[in-house]
Amino acid sequence: MTYDDLLTRARALARTGRRALLGIAGGPGAGKTTLAEHLVRDLNGDGEPWVAHVPMDGFHLADTxxxxxxxxxxxxxxxxxxxxGYAALLRRLREETDEVVYAPGFERVLEQPVAGAIPVPPGARLVVTEGNYLLLDTGAWARVRPQLDEVWFCELGEPERIRRLVARHEEFGKSHEEAVAWVRGTDQRNADxxxxxxxxxxxxxxxxxLPSPDEPGEARPAVTG
Structure with missing residues (x-):
């Protein structure tokens, strides 16, 4: 399997005649966001955007x-x-295709959700959403999977996943020791x-x-839907 195979498969989801929703799951640091961003960029190309990106992270509860x-x-x-709330938004994205649907974003520097930050226009025929718990079948999380046409699971080797995760925590303000402690504790329990x-x-x-987060890669021609 190659990244180009993933592009082809994602494009095929949008050929059903209705808006499709693709979920990307995986552990912290596995490359979900990077894959989603690359797919959206390469499918949209330089033409009229027809693919939208709605991360699950906008549904973090506020620190307060x-x-x-x-x-x-x-x-x-x-x-x-x-x-x-996340499951309800996915249902709206599937059903309400005649008007703009606003989704919350997540500000990494502040580590806080931001309401109404992501507009999904009526012309979006494919919505890519990514997050840790798309396949969890307990509590309200069980409402998520039925809203998604497909869910892909990013599988990255543990040493590399942990390296990336530590680097991310350091980038957003944690010391190396704090980052390692968080990754080995809270993040690892979630990853398991x-x-x-x-x-x-x-x-x-x-x-x-999986595309590398350290290498943006060459621009690809648009993959039309």
Missing amino acids: ELDRLGRLGRKGAPDTFDAA LIAATRDRADLVVPAAA
Whole structure:
């Protein structure tokens, strides 16, 4: 499997005559966001955008609410997201195709969700969404999978996944020691839970097909829908 194979498969999802939703799951640092961003960029090319990117991270609960709930030290765990809100947005994206639907974004520097940051226009025939818990089948998370046409699972070797994750935490302000402690603790517990959902995916994407976050790559011609 190659990255070009993934482009072809994603394009095919948009040929059903209705808006399609593609989910990309995987553990923290596995390359979900990088893959989603590359797919959206390369499918859209320089033409009229017909693919939108809506990350799950916009449904993080705000730090003030996590603090109130006593969950701030476990930020990133399943119960630190508004899973029901995320599932409801996916349903809206599937059903409400005649007007702009606004989705929340996530500000990495602030580590906070931002309401109404991502417009999904009526012309979007494919929506790519990515996040840790798309395949989780407990609680409100069980409402997510039925809204998605396919879910792909990014499978990256543990040493590289951990290296990338530590580097990300350092980039956004943690010391090396703090980053390693968080990755080995909170992030690893979440990663173990996510790994157990792998077999529910429609496609497991091997590391060889994942674009590198360190290399933007050459611009590709548009892949028309």
